[in-house]
Amino acid sequence: MTATAPAPPPFGVRATASLPRLALVLAALLAALFTAAAPATAHAALTASDPKDGAVVATAPAQVTLSFSEEVAMGDDSIRVMDPQGKRVDTGELRNMCSGSVIRYGTALHSGLPDGTYTVAWQAVSADSHPVSGAFTFSVGAPSATSVSLPTQKVGGGPVGIAYGIARYAAYAGFTVLVGGSAFILLCWRRGSGVRPLQKLVVRGWVTLTAATLAMLVLRTPYTGSGKFADAFDLDGLQAVLETKTGASFISRLLLLGAAALFIAVLFGAYARRQKNAGEQSPEQAKDSSDLAFGLGIGGTVVAAGIAATWALAEHASTGIQTGIAMPADILHLLAVATWLGGLTALLVALHKAPDIEREAVQRFSRVAFISVLVLAVTGVYQSWRQLGSWSALTGTSYGRLLLIKVALVAVLVGIAFVSRKWTARLADVAAKDRAEEPAAVGAGGDVSRETATAGGTGTTAGDAAAEPAEPTDPKRAAQLARQRAAREKALENQVRDADPGRSGLRRSVLAEAAVAVVLLAVTTVLTSTEPGRAVEQEAGRSPASTAVPNRPIKITLPYDTGGQNGKGTVRLELDPGRVGANTLHLWADGADGQPVDLPEVKISFTLPAKEIGPLPVAPDRDAPGHWTASGVQLPLAGEWRIDVTVRTSDIDQTTVQKNVKIG
Numbered sequence: 001m002t003a004t005a006p007a008p009p010p011f012g013v014r015a016t017a018s019l020p021r022l023a024l025v026l027a028a029l030l031a032a033l034f035t036a037a038a039p040a041t042a043h044a045a046l047t048a049s050d051p052k053d054g055a056v057v058a059t060a061p062a063q064v065t066l067s068f069s070e071e072v073a074m075g076d077d078s079i080r081v082m083d084p085q086g087k088r089v090d091t092g093e094l095r096n097m098c099s100g101s102v103i104r105y106g107t108a109l110h111s112g113l114p115d116g117t118y119t120v121a122w123q124a125v126s127a128d129s130h131p132v133s134g135a136f137t138f139s140v141g142a143p144s145a146t147s148v149s150l151p152t153q154k155v156g157g158g159p160v161g162i163a164y165g166i167a168r169y170a171a172y173a174g175f176t177v178l179v180g181g182s183a184f185i186l187l188c189w190r191r192g193s194g195v196r197p198l199q200k201l202v203v204r205g206w207v208t209l210t211a212a213t214l215a216m217l218v219l220r221t222p223y224t225g226s227g228k229f230a231d232a233f234d235l236d237g238l239q240a241v242l243e244t245k246t247g248a249s250f251i252s253r254l255l256l257l258g259a260a261a262l263f264i265a266v267l268f269g270a271y272a273r274r275q276k277n278a279g280e281q282s283p284e285q286a287k288d289s290s291d292l293a294f295g296l297g298i299g300g301t302v303v304a305a306g307i308a309a310t311w312a313l314a315e316h317a318s319t320g321i322q323t324g325i326a327m328p329a330d331i332l333h334l335l336a337v338a339t340w341l342g343g344l345t346a347l348l349v350a351l352h353k354a355p356d357i358e359r360e361a362v363q364r365f366s367r368v369a370f371i372s373v374l375v376l377a378v379t380g381v382y383q384s385w386r387q388l389g390s391w392s393a394l395t396g397t398s399y400g401r402l403l404l405i406k407v408a409l410v411a412v413l414v415g416i417a418f419v420s421r422k423w424t425a426r427l428a429d430v431a432a433k434d435r436a437e438e439p440a441a442v443g444a445g446g447d448v449s450r451e452t453a454t455a456g457g458t459g460t461t462a463g464d465a466a467a468e469p470a471e472p473t474d475p476k477r478a479a480q481l482a483r484q485r486a487a488r489e490k491a492l493e494n495q496v497r498d499a500d501p502g503r504s505g506l507r508r509s510v511l512a513e514a515a516v517a518v519v520l521l522a523v524t525t526v527l528t529s530t531e532p533g534r535a536v537e538q539e540a541g542r543s544p545a546s547t548a549v550p551n552r553p554i555k556i557t558l559p560y561d562t563g564g565q566n567g568k569g570t571v572r573l574e575l576d577p578g579r580v581g582a583n584t585l586h587l588w589a590d591g592a593d594g595q596p597v598d599l600p601e602v603k604i605s606f607t608l609p610a611k612e613i614g615p616l617p618v619a620p621d622r623d624a625p626g627h628w629t630a631s632g633v634q635l636p637l638a639g640e641w642r643i644d645v646t647v648r649t650s651d652i653d654q655t656t657v658q659k660n661v662k663i664g
Helices: 014-035 158-187 190-194 196-224 229-233 235-242 245-267 270-276 283-312 323-353 359-388 392-396 398-437 449-456 462-466 475-498 501-528 533-540
Strands: 046-050 063-068 079-082 090-096 103-109 116-126 131-140 554-561 568-576 581-591 601-608 613-618 621-624 627-635 639-648 654-663
Touching (some): 079 090, 079 103, 116 196, 131 627, 158 190, 158 196, 245 270, 245 283, 270 283, 323 501, 398 501, 554 639, 568 639, 613 627
Antiparallel strands (some): 063 103, 079 116, 601 613, 639 654
């Protein structure tokens, strides 16, 4: 009688948890590393203020109000007003003055403010969840010298920002494992619904996504406001978060996760029991099982798409151009990522802890992964075009550089996947050879791993197990025997797992894929919190040259070309004294022939990127043909300021030129 290796130990072995736990720990460490960077600015912009930037008012206003281009989230400390000595003069209470499409917030000022120049510093989180900030000045009575220390704690930064970033990464990882693991079972290996390690993997994905969503919900108040963990327990702040688009997306996600819990219960309950008895089912029972699988597939797809939509409705896809196309494309992109990378994780767990997985399941996943990569390519190209806007943004912006890293990682992942496909093909070759040479040894499952386990030769048979002595009464001896049995079962499990060299090679290549996927997911998380290249170029354009700090008024000359008739010329700008505080600005425009040109419109703005101040617009008055002036131009801080000059030569011909200057 031919000896056969015992079946692998039950799937409840404690070691099954080690692989997912290791992946989650590595994910958290990577998230902490990437989120340590300073948060980026985003789409929301300050469109108006009262008092206006640079305004000189006769009496001190009762409050300061700010208007924005889109919805923002703000806290009580989001607007700070400081006197010339840097002392706060606002009450610290935020006033929500939004009405209809007008997004306006304000803060009250203390009464009896003396004359001088006041600095308003603000910070908020835009509609696509990214931090924004800026500053401007106004004067009471007359401009004065000012020495202001702006807040060093940026909104969305510090320990709260790191914790929020880790939660964001955990949410993506949980979604990927939840959706990808479920898809792997339904599309590739239905018998896997009864495999304990896969059940644990999917459930942990659900728990991780739920916990991360709850964490982001309670951290949203300190993330958008003070940056203090204690504010996570502010019920008024939580209520304010729930009234925002981001808060609504969190609540929607939690409700959908309730539906996902029901899906998991059916998948690992009734469906798993039917798959366990699939070989003994009558035609009616087989049809019922097929109908249940179809229902789970439809319901699971709807729930997964709904969860993906909570990201699409609250981040980059919901702002900018072509949102009607961008949001469905983003949903498809997220689903494809989850199906590929989450399915890859499920396959790795199955190969490591369920070595009797059929080769047909591996081949089916290979086809599913190929389709997912095609969807990723199509949606990724569209998203890249929409978010970048130009080739120069690929290397000239943080978003573009991160995108290049992501593309490189995807290329590496596809290359490793090609190697995995070759190992999968070798599995099929081994199976054909086994059926030809040892037809009697092949079991009903059509799997080769169990049969090849006996070739390793441990000499252990079913009779050996029966010959074991009865359980001793001595507790120490019983514990020793239990450890020996556990070690023997573990050795047998490893023997079955490692008997087939094809499966060992496939397991190594899939592990390499999973490692790259963890890094890819970290880069993707950072990418979603980085300002798109299109927005950066619209705000800042290409990085201009800079000049040194002068010991006299700043004088610069900038050539321009609007592209129209008589559209070429130069503008000469003089900023006197070119220091912090009030300055007088002169601008002259000359045509290509060197003669003064009376341009229809000239606009100037100042931006201090290092402190995220600006743009501070200046509207010069026409003093003479080809000459414009502006007095009281306030530059509140020293640093490298960017001067943007917009020149319009006709109704449709316009361009913006810029240069950096250092203000002492």
